[in-house]
Amino acid sequence: ACAPEILRIALEVKPDQATLVPEKREELTTEGGLDVAGQKERVREVVSKLREAGIAVSLFIDPQPHQIEAAAELGVEAVELHTGGYANAKGPAAEQESAVLRSASALVHERGLVLHAGHGLNYRNVQPVAAIPHMHELNIGHSIVARAVLVGMTQAVREMKQLMVSAATAPTAATA
Template structure:
């Protein structure tokens, strides 16, 4: 079964829009776990416009499932991860002013940098994953960085699926095969939703984990958080 990790950035965004502590990010994470999610994902950015560094410090000892911290490995992010030792760190090459992640790593160009960062995390017992575009060459090159997993950037798939074009899955199927052949674990995330997750799961062998935030929280506005999480779990079986 593919694990569901819920990205709670949007809950933090709502809290920050008003100040105070409503909704409570820590309590939301606990509730999401109680509803059946197998992981909690956060993506702190330097401007702390949603998840704050202090949120990470409070979540780390409280999360009882898998804790996944995403982000660009700038020095302060690396320090945060090493101090809090999550289950997994997902390296994302996003610019500080990016609204959301919009590209994967060039694992050929940035090989040496990734090797150095990944080695430090793995020495501290933290599983590593690299956010990559659905390009088999990037998956092949990722194996030389020492990473445990790659996370496929799924925006292109989601866009084509919404247009009725199911051929958008093909590059991801090819990448999944490459990952299996070279023995790298496979995650996926970005714009996955209740509408498109089943088709993706059915066609991607060896899918270890999906990280879903924006769509899941938006769907929960109408259906409720517990209901939506249980729907994802059913579709991922």
């Protein structure tokens, strides 16, 4: 999340938004959220540099209250809740993980942060997450690209968008 080379590139390129994620050598995928609470000063320094450059900052964190509170204290614009626990859960555990996400999402909104989510979401599990009130952005890559191999990128994106929009506008979405 705080590698000097990545920070240098971000400050040079100046994207509209940068999402800080945990970084491990030779990491292929993110297995958990950034420990903002445990690395608050280190993360604060990077957040400050990015924001001074006019770059909005999001933090990829686990859906835990202490991580959300730490993110809010740093003054970031958004958080992306790690949905891996939900995506990997089956049966009753999936409903429990969904409840964790809904509760965390409510806290994100209460703290005035923009709500994003992602990791492990696919065509079969995206709708309950898309239906969470105040969900602004879902980050989904692997599932869409894998589907695109079969149906093309345009159709794969169209199908995912349809699932997300229908979930977000369903009558039960407001009560989730």
